């Protein structure tokens with residue numbers, strides 16, 4: 001069976017951030033399909049990807065972009081599959097431009113927007129896993145174990 005999670009980004013330069021989503025999904029044993037799909041540089045590729053996403057078997061799309069970050073919203077306009085948007089930290093405005101571009105979708109076309117940068121990408125991966133875990137008890141168990149390990153790693157007192 002093919003990947004149920006697609007990770008797309010507007011540029012090669014976004015990969016340093018978006019790899020965090022891929023890494024956590026790999027840790028959880030979730031296969032991903034990773035692509036560069038730019039809304040303004042490769043609009044036909046973006047359209048073809050989004051229109052084919054359901055038939056291609058994707059259940060969640062994680063889309064990262066920076067600056068005038070219209071990629072997640074454009075993909076959400078073209079498919080009903082849940083889109084999780086990751087604002088990539090931009091050079092000029094530190095990602096506040098990316099965040100506002102992605103989060104302020106008009107009612108009716110949602111993009112689940114995460115934090116700016118690597119934390120957002122990691123959490124997008126975790127949310128994608130949580131969505132899939134609703135119908136996958138083995139994945140749910142792996143996700144619970146992943147979270148438990150994070151809790152177990154917190155010491156009661158700070159160490160010198």
Ligand code: RP5
Nearest residue numbers: 010011013014065066067088
């Ligand atoms: C956006 O412009 C991309 O998502 C990227 O975050 C930003 C800069 O792209 P490059 O100039 O590095 O290709 O389209």
